[in-house]
Amino acid sequence: MRAELVESAQAARAAQGIDTATPVAQVLVEWRHTAEIYADPELLAELTRDRDGDAGPVPCPRPGDGQEQDPFR
Secondary structure: OHHHHHHHHHHHHHHHHHOOOHHHHHHHHHHHHHHHHHHOHHHHHHHHOOOOOOOOOOOOOOOOOOOOOOOOO
């Protein structure tokens, strides 16, 4: 929990310094995604299992494939 508080304080200071809430919104989005992973036991197991070697090539994202992120949705 301490790490999350430190991260949120850093984001708040960054937001104040550049007069925008974007850093705070980004931290919230990242926390939400982390919570979604931990809430799904199968997904958590897949993302935290040991990997053997290279997982192979990753295709480039196509326009419209979730590129636009709304931090408050």
